[in-house]
Amino acid sequence: MPTMDTEQQLAARRAILQHPDAQDCTVYRADEQDPEAEEVDLGDAKVLFCGPFEAPADWDAAEREDYFGESAPELFVNARIESEAKPGSADHFTVDIGDYVAAQSGEGEVVMFYVHDYLEDDTGCTxxxxRDEEVLE
Known part of the structure; x- marks a missing residue:
């Protein structure tokens, strides 16, 4: 897996935080000690939606079923997410599989997403x- 140097990371971070289409969001993480407890609010971030997730063409039916499970493939989207807190600060966080993202659309509605997977390359983490089909007001 390619890793980015610090300059690349900062440039990728800035590009997302300053992107005109990036939406405000809040990231939550399940409490590992108490699965019944409320999720922990990790903080505010920016999310930049990059289009629908497309399964690789070489995946067979079993791999697709494994990946999508009971969920409709059209509910999966690619996104870049960056914490608004300064890297290295106590409030900074990195999104992880299993986290929840509450994105605020331009119309003021909140749409919830579950972080299913990620892909990392030399441009950052996608x-x-x-998407949770239930819309919150």
């Missing part, structure tokens, strides 16, 4: 999010 998350695969699963």
């Amino acid at each position: 998350y695969v999010l699963l």
